[in-house]
Amino acid sequence: MSFESLKxxxxxxxxxxxxxxxExxxxxxxxxxxxxxxxxxxxFYFKNGDKDELKLGPYVGEPTDHTIIPFGKGICGQVAISNQNFVVPDVKAQDNYIACSITVKAEIVVPIFVNGENIGQIDIDSNTSNPFTEADERFLEFVCKEVAKILPASLF
Incomplete structure (x- = not known):
């Protein structure tokens, strides 16, 4: 299925x-x-109130111990500070990578903005090396813009 048909x-x-x-x-x-x-x-990870950390939201996949991630730590924590997409073709090549599973080979994280403020992100792990393309980034940016429209004001 194409990204366009998923929108x-x-x-x-x-x-x-x-x-x-x-839900x-x-x-x-x-x-x-x-x-x-x-x-x-x-x-999804979201800013945890006034703290400089992310809190795990809804997800699917293997359970993770990483329910709280300090800003700056790991790929998600770096995106919380940089406000930029982060595509990691090979997690083993990243110094500041937090391993969730030994099967993960690549990761992509795209921030969610509400009124110009980075309030969270979508995080995707892949067991395939270097799978993410610009098409993934554009599609996930679309997803994040749509998600931003439904988030409660209490998140930001």
């Missing part, structure tokens, strides 16, 4: 107002993980 499905899930925000985010994670072969762990 209406993402919008449909996120606009299902009879589900909670967490919609979880369903979005499931859609991406089930549809894109090389998306093996899909989850």
């Amino acid at each position: 209406p499905e993402v919008k449909s899930i996120l606009n299902t107002t009879d589900l909670s925000v967490d 919609r985010l979880h369903k979005t994670c499931k859609l991406l993980e089930n549809t894109v072969d090389y998306y093996n762990w899909v989850g």
Whole structure:
């Protein structure tokens, strides 16, 4: 399935107002993980109140011990500071990588902005080496923009 054909499905899930925000985010994670072969762990992290750390939100994939990530630590923590997408073709080549699973070979993290503020991110791990392209980045930017529209004001 192409990213273009996934966009209406993402919008449909996120606009299902009879589900909670967490349920919609979880369903979005499931859609991406089930549809894109090389998306093996899909989850959201959000700024944890006024603390300089991220807190794990809805996700699908293997359980992780990384429920809180300090800003600057790991790929997610770096994105919290840089406000930039971070594509890691080979996690073994990253000094500041937090290993979640020995099977993970690559990672992509794209920030979520609300009113210009980085309030969270989507994080995707892959068990495939160097799978992410510019098309993944553009698609995940789309997902993050759609997610930003449904987030409660209490998050930021």
